[in-house]
Amino acid sequence: MSSGLSLRDRVAIASVRGVNWVSRALRRGAGTVAGGNIGLKISPHLLVSLARDRTIVLVSGTNGKTTTTALVAAGWGGDVASNTTGANMPAGHVAALARNRTTRVVLETDEAWLGEVVTATDPAVVVLLNLSRDQLDRANEVRRIAERWRAALATLEPSTVVVANANDPLVVWAAGDAANVRWCDVPTPWRADAQSCPRCTLPIEFDDVRWHCSCGFAKPTDLTTSLRGHLIVAGRTLELSLGVPGVFNEANAAMALSALHELGVDLGDALTRVNAVSTVAGRFSVRAWRGRRVRLLLAKNPAGFDALLSTLRADNDDVWIAINARLADGHDPSWLYDVAFETLRGRTVWCLGERRLDLATRLDYADVDVRVVDDLDDLPTSDDPVTLFANYTAFSEWLERSTPC
Amino acid sequence: MLRIATLLPDLLGTYGDGGNATVLVARARARGIACEVVEMRRNDAVPTASLYLMGGGEDGPQRLACEVLRASNFGERVRDGAQVFAVCAGLQILGRHFSVEGDDEFEGLGLVDIATRRGTTRSVGDLCAKVDGRLMVGFENHGGVTTLGDGLVAFGDVVRGRGNDGVVDGFRTESLWATYAHGPVLAQNPWLADKILESALGETLEPFTSVADRLYEERCRELSPRSGFEDRRRDPH
Structure with missing residues (x-):
């Protein structure tokens, strides 16, 4: 395959791999975008x-x-x-x-x-x-x-x-x-x-x-x-x-x-x-956090959230939801009003993330019992399993915070 | 019984705009006021209501919504005294004409003397306006520049974001309330939700507190020009 590559391309590829190797070694990220950008600068095609x-x-x-x-x-x-x-x-x-x-x-x-x-x-x-x-x-x-x-x-x-x-x-x-x-x-x-x-x-x-x-x-x-x-x-x-x-x-x-x-x-x-596939980049996986078993679901827009809410089991899983509104999430959490949260009526939902008050307000208006969690220490301890819905950056935080079961 | 009608949520409802109806009903019922919401979909007649809600929409659906409403008796209902709260595309439709899909101009409902043309840039971000001495916090995402006719009163003075033109946001008449703050703006501004309810009911409401008050305070802290990092950055001390 290398026969079709110009010298410029080969230099660019070496740069992509080198920068990403360093990035991973320094734990500065997943080691993909930084090197990719440099490679594209050296060789736009x-x-x-x-x-x-x-x-x-x-x-x-x-x-x-x-x-x-x-x-x-x-x-x-x-x-x-x-x-x-x-x-x-x-x-x-x-x-x-x-x-x-x-x-x-x-x-x-x-x-x-x-x-x-x-x-x-x-x-x-x-x-x-x-x-x-x-x-x-x-x-x-x-x-x-x-x-x-x-x-x-x-x-x-x-x-x-x-x-x-x-x-x-x-x-x-x-x-x-x-x-x-x-x-x-x-x-x-x-x-x-x-x-x-x-x-x-x-x-x-x-x-x-x-x-x-x-x-x-x-x-x-x-x-x-x-x-x-x-x-x-x-x-x-x-x-x-x-x-x-x-x-x-x-x-x-x-x-x-x-x-x-x-x-x-x-x-x-x-x-x-x-x-045979059971988890994808941590999604759908069950992980451990402070002795609790937490099922992690990535829910970042109305269609996706509605689909995931329908997988919530009718048993006594605790429901935690974490919402941020950073660049990767979209700065506007208006979409929370397009999610059919009314299906959570009768449950208590613990509201997490930087926009937990937007979430709690939405759920409160849907007649869902809410707890605003300003400090993670306020989360309840129990043996019941947890289902955690989180949007993009909140999901990454929880993936990092938790460990494999 | 307070009857609220959501107009064409199947066409105008891009940014969680349905949230405004949810908020108004919940806050009315919390005061023991019987309240119901009816939806007018594309093939329905305009329902009788004392308050109509209009949301935002993409260009094509906005044009279609305008055609549906122009062919209906919505205008008569407004002239008969019903209140209307409109956001974003809903705001533009109420006026004389608006431009979508490039520079083609479309005739609006003509219920108010405003005109909207396509701006050179799209305005996407937080929108804050001073409305009757209070801060309204919200989010806008539109490409329109709206000009108010002589004597027409704006909804608020822009503190952050663009609104109509970077100076004022929306408009207010005896029966019409309109802002570019899209989506569930009433969820973020419980006082505004109550003001609209009071106007539709013709009575003063009992105070009511909920987690929405905390949200409003937090958003004001975050977005107010008097606080936050922007001011600290300007202050040499």
Whole structure:
């Protein structure tokens, strides 16, 4: 592979690896973005060079990117290069590709960067999961992202397969001009951002199975993957028995398996490996903190939060929620009012994080009993298990604060 | 019975704007006042209510919401004395015209003499305004610059952020309240929620304390120009 690299690229790659090695050694971070940025400075087209002659899968969407990326990597089997630390913009991609030079690659890709990364990497498969409101202070409007995806995907050759969620009208619009699409019929309960047609703005009508607009824009009928009770990929019925919870993860697994099928991976083998995944970057893991068993769930936008609330067991788990509003979380916690917290009525919720008062106010107005935790020492001691929902930076803090069980 | 109607939450409700209805109902009921919320969705007639709430929305849905309301009897309801609390896109729709999707101009409901054009930049961040001597804290995310007609009173004076034009935010008439502070602005400002309730009910409310008061104090401390690091940075001592 190195034969295709210029001297400039080789210097850049050495810099990426060197800087990231130092960064990790100094424990200054996960060791990805700093080196990636320096590499891109030295050689602006480094991502193009590093992607050449490799089989690349890109995964994008509002929710499920990290999990689906991990499921594709696991399901593929063997050595797969991937940006597992969550650095999902070009600097992170460059770092992942420089660190592991294997030919098989799966990259989680930030929604706003998908167009650039598609152009740079000439992917074999692009997985489009869903689009909904998330960090609107940064992304502004979710429809603009759908438009940008549409323009970028229209330029793809038929050699790139787009694996797209047929139940999300914004995703269908985005993939609509791509040359080669596999449509996946997977559960997508969040519809609040697709009430008006992305083509003509008229109302979209939904029923249990289909959706359509009077302008003719409608759910695709040529479905190759279907998850309704059981999973069918390319005519083959598969028995999902996932180690990660929730219907939303079944949808992620269905899309991951569809991508793997397009790569020529045997579906039976892939399924066994996908079922075996039980935690992804700490998410869904049960960890120990001050003698308590804490199940960590990353919940950072309304669609994701609603999906995770439905995995809360009806037993006497303590519920802790931690909310921050730093750059990576989005500075505006208004979205808390789009989460169906009313389902927590009858429980007591301990409110944590820098925006715990915003959270406590939201829950109080939903008639949920709240405790504002100004000091971690105020958290109750008991043997009951804890389920902790946390948004991005709060989740990282709790992952660091806790230890494996 | 206080009846509150949320207008087109399926089109105008991008930033948790539904929270304003939740807050008003909870605060009315806490005083023992019977209260109900009805939603007007796209294909519904405008329900009878003494207070209408309008949220924010993306460009396409905003235009659609405006068309739906223009074809309805919403204007008559307002002229008959109903109160309206509108944020962001809701604010723009109430006026004479607004620009979305580039520079194309769209006709608004014309219930108030304001006009909104697309600004050169988008304003995203904290928005604070002095409203009747008190600080209103909130968040804005919009690309509009709104001009008020002669004699029209602004909702507040901007202390931080842009609002209409960097100087004033929103507008206030006998029946209309409008601000660029989107989302659950009434959750962060319990006093403002009570003011709107009092206006819709035509009576003074008993005091009511909750965790929202702590939130308001914290946000004021965080965002007020009189405190916080910005002032300390200016002060040489």
